[in-house]
Amino acid sequence: MKIIIVGCGKIGTSIIESLVGEGSDVVAVDSSPAVIEEIGNIYDVMCVCGNGADTETLLEAGVSKCDLFVAVTNSDELNMLACFVAERMGAKHTIARIRKPEYNDKSLDFLSKQLGLTVSINPEWMAAKELYNILKLPAAVNIENFSGGNLEMVELRLKQESILDGLSLIELRKKYNAKFLVCAVQRGDEVYIPDGNFVLKSGDRIGITAQTSEIQKLLRMLNLMQNSAKSVMILGASRVAYYLAKRLINSGNHVVVIDKNEQVCEEFAAQLPEAVVICGDGSEQELLLEEGLGTTDAFVALSGMDELNILISIFAQSQNVPKVISKVNRAQLASLADNLGLDCIVSPKKTVSDVLSRYARAIKNSQGSNSIETLYRLMDGGVEAIEFNVSKEFKGIKTPLKDLALKPNTLIAGIIRGRKSIIPGGMDEILAGDRVVVIVAGQQLIDLDDILR
Amino acid sequence: MNRKMVFYMFGRIGQIVGALLLLPAIVAVIYGEHTQLWSFIATAALAIAAGTVIAACCRTKNKVIYAKEGFAIVSLAWICMSAVGALPFYISGEIGSYIDALFETVSGFTTTGASILRDIEAMSKSMLFWRSFTHWVGGMGVLVFVMAIVSNMTDRSIHIMRAEMPGPVVGKLLPRGRDTAKILYLIYIAMTLVQIVLLSLGDMDLFESIVHTFGTAGTGGFSVKSASIGAYSDYSQIVIGVFMLLFGVNFNLYFLLLIGRFKTVLKSTELWAYLAIAASGVAVITLNILPQYSDFGSALKDSFFQTSSIMTTTGYSTANFDLWPSLSKGVLLILMCIGSCAGSTAGGLKVSRVVLLFKLVLGEIKRMLHPRAVTSVKFEGKAVDKHTLNSVLIYFAVYVFCVVTAFLAVSFEPFSFDTNFSAVLATFNNIGPGLGGVGPYGSFADYSGFSKLVFSLAMLMGRLEIFPLIIALSPTTWRKSR
Structure with a gap:
């Protein structure tokens, strides 16, 4: 999988980091020799110094054989031009960052079509959407939506002397009769995918999947409910x-x-x-x-x-x-801020690299049958939540979940069937046409079949 | 300083060197040389055991390395590799003193080809094989080899590549360091195999073909005959002459040929400069030595072979160029310093540096004529940034300084000026034979132990391009991190 990234600013660097981590062959292009040298020092990528819309530069970067071309320089216009040239020179998929509000209205569709863009990304808009979701539900430190908007993944921080302290997940389920699933827990630097015997502690950061309405109910029961910000x-x-x-x-x-x-x-x-x-x-x-x-x-x-x-x-x-959110782009500073007691941190960088990882894997999976719909990295990147479209070829189809032999550190956290979302129990089955949310730690999923042993 | 990572890598290199020592052991089995066999196996066992223990003790999660760790890993590896590689010579008793054995091994790994042996034909086959094999391994670089075969070593392998690969700027051919290392070695192995086949078609037997190919590929120059390549037919001489030139070309160009970018190759400034320097060297020497030869053909052949051999810093010889006129010897000494292309297996200053230095001088003259002129140095069609130019200048200054120091250090020896001076140039630029007492039919055996150590250091400095060793030897590099 060959990927060219043009523009090695904050966003570009974080994309490079996540894609190199996934094992793709990355070529970084930037017009500043100093920037490109630094990138070459830190990441295992090939570096090309030059203008990303220049055919010579693109040729040197090997554009004709690249699977994905991403232009994330400062300038929207340069990004569009670079993607246009790259597409004409043989790049299979092109992604441009277009963030000026004047391009991001009705003209965007027209532009994308004319330029042959696979997709355009607007990190600021994505970050704003994420911020808005959190402001609607201030108890959460992070909220991610899956397709259809009915199933949500909410990250909560258990405060000191939380009433959940010392409860195992089985007891939690018995005590609060709501349809939800605790699917990931971060404690210190470790991230766990918990089973029923896992005992929660104060200070944990937990990820919960549930229907939107159930989350409100659950938060009310846990006395965590905060009214949305007015x-x-x-x-x-x-x-x-x-x-x-x-x-x-x-x-x-x-x-x-x-x-x-x-x-x-x-x-x-x-x-x-x-x-x-x-x-x-x-x-x-x-x-x-x-x-x-x-x-x-x-x-x-x-x-x-x-x-x-x-x-x-x-x-x-x-x-x-009542609710304080800070935008912190640099990963090291973000963890520092976390130590200082700011638990709600948003980074446009991370949102973008999640989206790009999803595209990269979707392209890798182009032969596979169960395509990736959405991908989120949770808990500082320790856990991934991936939503797959289930096709007829999926090997675990129509089998009760308790009989599926899953790999360790994987969890089926939700099934979306039409407009209904199911928090799965052992007797539920996956059917063709469903969308399945899988939580996974420490491995890279490209196809839904990868979760089976 | 990430010491654990440095020593972890160091341990892995120990294992690899141990594994490599098993190859000459196989040769020893084939030729039934028992003493030699045991000396190889004992050394290999020692290296693998020590390497495994060190690697196991220093296994660390923190694989982040910076430039200084890269320099430290490379210098440490090269020093210890030479120390271990010298053991078989010493244990088997074929080379009496350890310092001599060390000199010979350093000369091998650094692809110098300077020898302390007086009677090469008396050596056992397996030792001769190991001696030449060190050329082959050292040519492309041991750490590049390690990078190619060890997966997930570190994300920042570029620092190791930069420290080991010669030339002012080291670039990658493929996005991943490991893939780049693999492709370099594949090209290297393919060219080596072609040469072995071509040589064995001539008057060399398989063993001689392999050994001489190793010497050519690494641009080393150890032969199995006292008369070097002069002992073989014209055909073998021409094949080796051409292949020496080929191994002196930047390997990136071969990669570009492989992926079909012929135009870029043809536009390479360094390649043309390299060929032009070689051609003018051949022309001057041919005309100069013509009176000593009966016909033009043999004069051309010898001058071509010698130019190719000296310029690529190989050091094979077909004629005793010590007997040539002063002009020819002068040209050869200059070629020694220039060396071949960056990114090849050869030593010397490198053609790219010489071209840049030349352009800098022209730029400076222009600036004197037009004090407000803005000059830009272009190389391979691109403007070269100030940082690179500065490092080229500084490298040249340090190079001269080191050569002068090494020359002073060996001046205590009771040899003539041209012997000492050419010995320093021949070791520092990784050529091998010099003039006078260390000429193509001479040897370094008469130098004292101290001088041999100075030469060994000079060879290592020349191969690693000075700075890695200086940085690894400075105490601030090793300051402990908490």
Whole structure:
């Protein structure tokens, strides 16, 4: 599997990291010699220095034989051009990052078609969607949707003296009669795929799959329910902030956006007149308090600097803001922030590399029958949740789950049949046409058959 | 410093060297040489056992290495490999002193081909095989070999490749370091096999064909005859002459040929510069030595062979060039320093560096004429960044400094100036024979133990391009990480 990545910025680097980890042959292209040298030092990839839309450069990168071509430079236009050229030169699939709002409206379909793009990605938009989902259900630290939108995977942090402390999963099921499945637990640096005898502890981060309605019920029973945020304060008028504010305002919430740059503020206010845009230094605590940090339901730090986001989030937490989310792009800083008590961290980088891993595996699986529908990495990348389309050829079809010989560290966490989603028990069966959510740790699944021994 | 990873790699190399020692053991079985057989098996057992223990003790999850670990791994591996590789010579008693055996092995692994042996024909076949086999292994690099066969060594193998592969810039042919190492070795093995077949069609028997091919492929130059290649027919001489030139070409170009990018190969500045230097060397020497020869053909043949041999830093000889006129000897000494292409198995400064240095000088002259001129050095159709140019200049400075130091260190010896000076150049550039006492029919045997150690160090420095050894020997590199 040969993949060319053009543009080795934050997003590009994280894509390279995840794809190299999956065993693909990656060629990195960037126009800066210093950047490309650093990439070559850290990852086992081939490096080509040059303009990603230049045919000479692409030829050197071996574009005619590549399976997937990804353009994620700073410039949307360069990405589009690079993908267009690559597609004409023989790249099988092309993915471009297109993030300007003006391209991301009705014209996107037209553009994608004309350029021969397999898909376009907009990390800021994806991050905004993720943030919005969390703000709707503030008890969760992370929420992922599977197709159809009915089944959800929710990550919760068990607080100190949680009522779940010391309960095994069997007891949990008996005590709370709800349809849910604890499918992954992170404790310290270790990630477990638990069985019924697994005992929960305070401080664990647990992943639960359940129907959307059941999750509300469960959270209420666990006294974890927090009302969805009605007023949100956002630090930094970035693109993510724009997409998030737009969603929030459309569903009737109150949004305050703070940014230092006057011009950025003016543009933001022009695009979204309903938002309250404050031009001021968001790192000044006085300003935050004046603008109502003490009364807001949620605080989201989306400035371009990870460090500022972390520090101001800690401050917001100290002011007892019910929900604090920070955008942290660098993985090392994210785990540091976690240690400092910020458990809700969103990284556009990670979202994008999940999507690309899914495409890469789908291409690898082009001969296989059970295609991948969605892929998420959970618990800091220790666990993957993958949704497969089940075809007639699946070897475990129409067999009760208790009779299926699964590999260790795999779990069937949900079955989606039409518009119904099932939290599976031992007697349930997988049928052709279903979609199945598999949780897996420590291995790479390309086909659904891979879960069987 | 990730010491565990350094020693883990080191252990793995011990195992590989042990395994490689079993090849000459097979030769010893074939020729019924029992003492030699046991010396090989004992050394192999020692290397494998020690390697396994070290690798097991230093197994670590943290496989992250940086440039300094790469340098340390490579230098440590080369030093110890030579120390272990010398044991069979010493244990079997074929080379009386350990320092001599060490010199011979370093000379082998670094593809120098300088020898302390006076009577080569008296050596046993298996020892001669091992001596030449070290050329073959050392030519493409032991760690590149390890990379090709050990899976999941580390994601950052580029640092090891960079430390072991010669040339100012080391690039990958394929996205994965391991695949790159594999393809390099496949090309290497294929060319080696072709040469063995061609040579065995001539007047060499299979053993001689194999041994001489090893010497050619690694651009080493150990022969099994005192008269070197001069003892064989014109056909063998021409085959070896051509193949030496071929092994002096950047291997990346062969890969580009394989994937059909002929145009890129034909546009290679380094290739053309290499061929042009070789051609002018042949022309000057042919005309210069013509009076000593009866006909033009044999003068051309000898000058071609010698130019090819010296420029690719191999060191085979068909004629005693020590008896040639001064101009020819001067040309040969210059060719020794230039060496062959980067990314080949040869030593020397490398043609690419010489071309860059030349362009830098031209640029500087232009800048003196037009003080505000903005100059850009282009190589292989691309502008070369300041960092690379700077490192080329510094490499040249360090190279001169090291040669001068080594020359001073051996000047205590009671030999003539040209013997000492050419000996230093011949070892530092990994050629083998020099002029005067160390000429093609001479030997390094008369030098003192101290000088032999100096030469051994010079050979290692020349092969690893100086910096890895300096970095590995500096104490700050080894500062312990918590």
